[in-house]
Amino acid sequence: MTWHTLIGRSGHVPAAHVGDVRMAEVEFSGNVTVVFSYALVLDHDGAALLRVSVRSGGSVSAAEGKRRLREMWAPLGVPVTRYSSALSRAKDLRRRWPEAFPWARAYPLVTAWGAAALWMGVVVPILDHLFGS
Missing domain, CATH: 1.20.5 (Single alpha-helices involved in coiled-coils or other helix-helix interfaces)
Known part of the structure; x- marks a missing residue:
């Protein structure tokens, strides 16, 4: 599995290292509250290998972005589950997966x-x- 960032960085994660994928919605609060959908790619021990987001824009709705984010893991054959918690802020998820959220x-x-x-x-x-x- 290869990945690329918006600024051109890239990398590779062997598919055998992927244990499961957790879908999480993260709330960023300020003057306006914004919610981002992420897929956290976890190894077999539960550590985050990669955080993936699909940007919704003029041509992609938020629902379509979430659907794409769920379906992109089908070729790996790994379980995709929704991570739900009462605490859905990035700093709360950072406590659980510090490697996923700087x-x-x-x-x-x-x-x-x-x-x-x-x-x-x-x-x-x-x-x-x-x-x-």
């Missing part, structure tokens, strides 16, 4: 505030020193 994805607001503080505290003073009058 820290910045699990804590987007803290990451954004940290990036802004770093920019204002480090980059702006350097730019001011270099180009300031």
Whole structure:
């Protein structure tokens, strides 16, 4: 099984290493709550090998994206189950599968505030020193 990211990274996971696939819906809250559907590809020990999402856009509805996400695992012959939990935020799923959700994805607001503080505290003073009058 091969995979590719939107930015061009790629990799390979041998089909024999895939134990099962869990479908999860992850809620990202802010000013607007957004729900993303993911397929978590797990090995035989339950560790996440890969997190896959299907983007819904102008030509793909959310329901169609979920259907595609479920059906793409049929050639592997592995069980595809729905993961349901009372806690469906990325940081909650990160506690169970830390390899599937990077820290910045699990804590987007803290990451954004940290990036802004770093920019204002480090980059702006350097730019001011270099180009300031």
